[in-house]
Amino acid sequence: VIVSADDPGMHSSQNEQDNRQYGRSAKIPVLEPSDSQEAKDFVGIALDISEKYDTPVLLRITTRLAHSKSRVKLKDRVEVPLKEYVKDFKKRVILPANARVRHVDVEKRLRDLKEFSEHFEFNRIEEGTGDFALIASGVSYQYAKEAFPDAPILKISMSYPLPENMIREFTSKYKKIYVVEENDPFIENQIKAMGIDNIHGKDTIPQIGELNQYIVKKSILNEENDEHFSVDTNIPPRPPALCPGCPHTSIFHTLHKYKYIVTGDIGCYTLGALPPLNAMDTCVDMGASITNGFGMEIALSKQNDERKVVSVIGDSTFFHSGITGLIDMIYNNAKGTVIILDNRITAMTGHQDNPGTGKTLMGDDAPIIDIEALVKSMGIKHVYKIDNYNLKETEEVIKREVERDELSVIIATRPCALLKSNPKIATYEVAPDKCIGCKLCIGLGCPAISFVDNKSIIEPTLCFGCSVCAQVCPTNAITIKGE
Secondary structure, eight states: EEEEEEEEEEESSSOOTTTHHHHHHHOOOOEOOOSSHHHHHHHHHHHHHHHHHTTOOOOEEHHHHHOOOOOOOOOOOOOOOOOOOOOOHHSSOOOOHHHHHHHHHHHHHHHHHHHHHHOOSSSEOOOOSSSSSEEEEEHHHHHHHHHHSSEEEEESEEEESSOOHHHHHHTTOSSOOOOOOOOOOOHHHHHHHHTOSSSEEEETSOOOSSOHHHHHHHHHHHHHOOOOOOTTSOOOOOOOOOOTOHHHHHHHHHHHTTTTTOOOOGGGGGGGGGGTOOOOOOOOTTTHHHHHHHHHHHHHHHOOOOOOOOEEEEHHHHHIIIIIHHHHHHHHHOOOEEEEOOOBBBTTTTBBBTTTBBOOOOBBOOOOOHHHHHHHHOOOSEEEETTTTOOOOHHHHHHHHSSSSEHHHHHHHHOOOOTTTTTTOOOEEEEETTTTOTTTGGGGGGGEEEEETTTTEOOOOTTTOHHHHHHHHHOOOOTTTOO
């Protein structure tokens, strides 16, 4: 069972891709729960379907459902004995000869699943009144019900394969039917492919962004309504920022200072792309910093462009999908610089352990994978560790290695400032009589530093004591409090 969480509105994603398409492409069933109860129940149902039909099952949820909370009813736990592994060459070794036979099995399985969908109890018709009817799936069902509580509605809980006979019966009763679903017209297009033409969907209801009951109601009625979620537009903007004391700050301050092209990756350090640091040019997916950087190095060299490219990747992302890219750089004689930001944890997603922390995700002791030893074992000659809080060292090493005409790796090692094992170092303050208002410390983007009446101010409750601001200050106006 594969749980896939789509993100309409891109609250924390780069795109609004609709992963239901994977289900159709792979010819496996797709289930869409609409509330907390179904989210729990559908896991068990998906496991049952998987066992009965010998198939993977895609359980598709979206951001709003993932962030919801409500009471659920529990059932008695069913103990299922583990099956003994039985070797099956024809099923699991997908050589062409076996695959041809398996394709026949997959198509038969899909026909069986279509029949199952017709009788799946969570695909249901809810009678109602009105000039039109609704077809909805997932959390969009809740929006549709709230917007039009009296309208007839076909609730689709298995969006692939669809219950075609049920849909034909339902759509034959009404002149106009609206399909309410987030992201792609996944259900809509399947219904239209059945030759049913009284369907409206993305020609009326937005495909871009997250839906809610107000958007659904406005789109279908084509009129404004007074019921809407209001936002006080006078609230000051609060863009995300690196935390006070974040060890990544000095790295991006340096990269911005020397105007390098920086290919970035997924993690807290992606915030290095935002003002005032403005120090990242790309962010695609996990591990892409290294391969993107190598590709840009090749492309720039063909244009005789001498600008330098630096790839920045976190420690956990490096373990996840950066190692192979670095091997590609070695194998193809790359000359770029890779900076591995080793903050001793997987920070952005909530301080999960990784192969470099010495603990498993279950909290058990585990071997520590030494990044420096690993990189050196690949045959890279120039590997250096730096302390992010030592700004002079950081700038000198980065500048030297980027200018080097050979591949080099810099491992910037400092624990995340939010780790319990990493206590606050000190509290810094600004001497108003020495501050000249140059804003160099403001340029670090530290949330602990503000600018009032042409002077910098450090909020003592936020200051971690990393000292980077004191190191950039040209007048020594920033010192440890009390000294």
